[in-house]
Structure formats: structure tokens, C-alpha cells
Amino acid sequence: MRKTKFLKLKMREASFLSRALLSTRHPVLAHLIPMRRCNLACGYCNEYDHTSKPIDLAVVKARLNKLADLGTSIVTISGGEPMMHPELDQIIDHIRVRGMIAGLISNGYYFTPQRIKRLNNAGLEYLQISIDNVQPDEVSRKSLRVLDKKLRYLSEYADFHVNINSVIGGGIKNPDDALTVARRAVELGFSTTVGVIHDIDGTLKPLSPKEKDIFQQVKKLGNKDHARLNWFQDSIAEGKPYNWRCRAGARYLYICEDGLVHWCSQQRGYPGIPLEQYTMDDFDREYKTEKWCAPPCTLQCVHQVGILDNWRDPQKTPAQIAEEQKTGKGVGEMIGAD
Ligand code: SF4
Numbered sequence: 001m002r003k004t005k006f007l008k009l010k011m012r013e014a015s016f017l018s019r020a021l022l023s024t025r026h027p028v029l030a031h032l033i034p035m036r037r038c039n040l041a042c043g044y045c046n047e048y049d050h051t052s053k054p055i056d057l058a059v060v061k062a063r064l065n066k067l068a069d070l071g072t073s074i075v076t077i078s079g080g081e082p083m084m085h086p087e088l089d090q091i092i093d094h095i096r097v098r099g100m101i102a103g104l105i106s107n108g109y110y111f112t113p114q115r116i117k118r119l120n121n122a123g124l125e126y127l128q129i130s131i132d133n134v135q136p137d138e139v140s141r142k143s144l145r146v147l148d149k150k151l152r153y154l155s156e157y158a159d160f161h162v163n164i165n166s167v168i169g170g171g172i173k174n175p176d177d178a179l180t181v182a183r184r185a186v187e188l189g190f191s192t193t194v195g196v197i198h199d200i201d202g203t204l205k206p207l208s209p210k211e212k213d214i215f216q217q218v219k220k221l222g223n224k225d226h227a228r229l230n231w232f233q234d235s236i237a238e239g240k241p242y243n244w245r246c247r248a249g250a251r252y253l254y255i256c257e258d259g260l261v262h263w264c265s266q267q268r269g270y271p272g273i274p275l276e277q278y279t280m281d282d283f284d285r286e287y288k289t290e291k292w293c294a295p296p297c298t299l300q301c302v303h304q305v306g307i308l309d310n311w312r313d314p315q316k317t318p319a320q321i322a323e324e325q326k327t328g329k330g331v332g333e334m335i336g337a338d
């Protein structure tokens with residue numbers, strides 16, 4: 001990434017961050033899915049199919065306009081595999097036209113020099129690729145061996161920030177792979193992060209001593225800002241739940257391919273309201289709602305957004321909020337608490 005562009009991006013980030021700290025009344029980050037289709041079939045994934053069509057550009061633009069009208073700071077395009085959308089460049093361009101930061105999450109398979117240059121021109125600012133292992137196996141083909149050539153192209157041509165995420169835990173066969181991936185990322189000039197994942201049955205289990213050691217080594221290699229924002233991972237690594245306030249449905253939005261707002265990719269269906277009908281009343285309700293799934297949650301980006309407001313505005317359970325809406329009273333009044 002060119003130095004001048006990097007400095008401009010940092011200044012924009014600082015201004016978005018100050019705005020997010022000064023006001024709680026706008027989304028900070030939205031994940032938008034323009035296509036559920038994916039070229040891969042990772043064994044742990046429930047966010048893809050092999051048949052769906054790309055969402056029309058006009059429809060995606062209308063969703064972006066709505067996000068901009070809600071005051072959203074950052075839009076990250078995700079999937080499925082968003083690089084399979086034939087109008088991805090126009091989507092990125094429209095995010096920038098509406099004054100938001102443009103990010104992309106991809107499995108990396110479609111990067112060629114020409115494609116990277118088109119994304120430069122469209123104004124992409126962030127790219128994240130997750131690499132699960134060094135050699136492909138029956139669970140994942142997001143593998144360093146397959147993707148190394150694509151990473152070299154990105155290192156040479158990308159004029160946007162590239163982050164490589166590796167994973168540890170969850171029964172990943174070779175924990176050393178996370179370190180190999182992180183070292184290669186740093187060698188190529190990218191930032192690197194590591195995600196701690198759950199066991200295959202979704203339960204929280206502490207990392208083994210070897211996994212913990214690798215986790216610490218990868219964290220040291222990685223993005224220092226990121227490491228500072230990911231304290232929750234230390235609890236998850238110990239197999240302990242983490243106490244935080246998830247602001248999904250408000251400060252963080254997940255918009256599926258059908259244009260519905262969900263808490264996140266793992267909690268589809270809540271609140272399940274079409275984005276075009278989403279109002280600040282919905283935003284306020286979700287901002288205040290305590291999420292039952294928060295303590296074991298490993299979704300890094302939602303945790304990071306949550307940090308902005310973790311120190312303010314305690315949350316209530318959905319039952320308390322429903323009762324409050326029915327009676328028109330605050331929870332404090334109902335239980336006579338201060
Ligand atoms: S590449 Fe991503 S979207 Fe596709 S199957 Fe794997 S994890 Fe799911």
C-alpha cells in the first residue's frame with residue numbers, strides 16, 4: 001500500500017473512531033453479503049452454497065445507500081466468496097462514493113495481477129484472507145500451499161491493506177501451521193491476526209500447552225493494535241467465557257444476501273428485519289439487548305466494535321426489553337432498582 005494512501009486511511013480511521021466514541025447512534029461496521037455462492041466447501045462453514053446467483057447491482061447499491069443513511073462507518077463485503085460477484089468493483093466503488101470505508105473478506109482464490117489492479121482502482125481499502133492450514137485437507141482448502149502465489153501477487157500489486165488471519169484450536173490438526181502462515185504473511189509485508197476457534201461441537205475448551213505457545217508467538221508477530229483489541233481471546237484460549245456487551249444489530253450489522261439484518265453470521269434470524277425497513281428504533285432495541293450467546297463468542301470483528309461501548313449503556317435481556325415495551329416502563333422502574 002502506498003505511504004500517502006496509508007496515511008490518508010489512518011486519518012479517516014481516526015476520524016471514524018472519534019465519531020464512534022462521541023456518538024453511539026450509528027453502526028460502526030456492517031458485513032454485507034452480495035452473493036452466497038462459494039467455490040469452496042470448508043467443512044466447518046455454514047455460510048455458502050454452490051448454486052445461488054449474484055444479487056443485482058441495483059439492489060446491492062440500494063442496501064449500501066441505506067447503510068450510508070444510517071451513518072455506517074465501514075462496510076465489509078463478505079460471502080460466500082464475494083470475488084465471484086461479477087460487479088464487485090462497482091460495489092466497492094459505491095461504498096467509497098457514499099463516504100464509507102471499503103473492506104473485503106475473501107478466500108483468496110481469484111486474485112490475479114489484473115484483478116488486484118481493478119480493486120485498487122475501485123478504491124478497496126482493506127482485504128482479509130483467512131488461511132486455515134499449510135497443506136489442503138478434507139476440511140479446508142484455504143491453504144498456504146495453494147494460495148502462496150496469490151499472496152505474492154497481492155504483495156506486489158495491492159494498493160490496499162492486506163491482513164492474513166490464521167486459526168488455532170477447534171481440533172486443527174497442525175497448530176504449527178498458524179505460525180507458518182503468520183511468518184509468511186509478515187515476510188510478504190502484510191499484517192497478521194490469529195483467531196481462536198471452538199471445538200468442532202461448539203464447546204469452549206482450553207487450548208493445549210503447545211497451542212497456547214503458538215498462539216502467543218503468532219500474536220507477537222501480528223498487528224499490535226489488533227492484539228490490544230482482542231483480550232477476549234486470552235479467556236477463550238483458557239476455555240473460559242468472556243463477559244462483554246455485544247452490540248450486534250446496532251453498532252454491528254450483518255446483512256444477508258436476502259437483505260435481512262441479522263445479529264451476525266452465526267445468529268441468523270435475529271432480528272431478521274429487511275434492511276430497507278430497519279429504523280433507529282430497531283437499532284436502539286438491539287443496542288440495549290443482552291445477547292445470550294456472548295460469553296463463548298469468538299467473532300473478532302464484533303468484539304472489536306463492542307469495545308467502543310463496553311464501558312457504557314448496560315444491556316437487558318430480551319424478556320426484560322419485551323416487558324418494558326409492553327408496560328412502557330423502564331426495567332429500573334419495574335424492579336424498583338436504582
Ligand atoms: S471459503 Fe469461506 S465462505 Fe467459502 S466455504 Fe470456506 S469458509 Fe465458507
Ligand code: SF4
Pocket residue numbers: 246247248263264265266267291292293294295297298299302
Ligand atoms: S455474541 Fe457473537 S454470536 Fe452472539 S450475536 Fe454477538 S457476535 Fe453473534
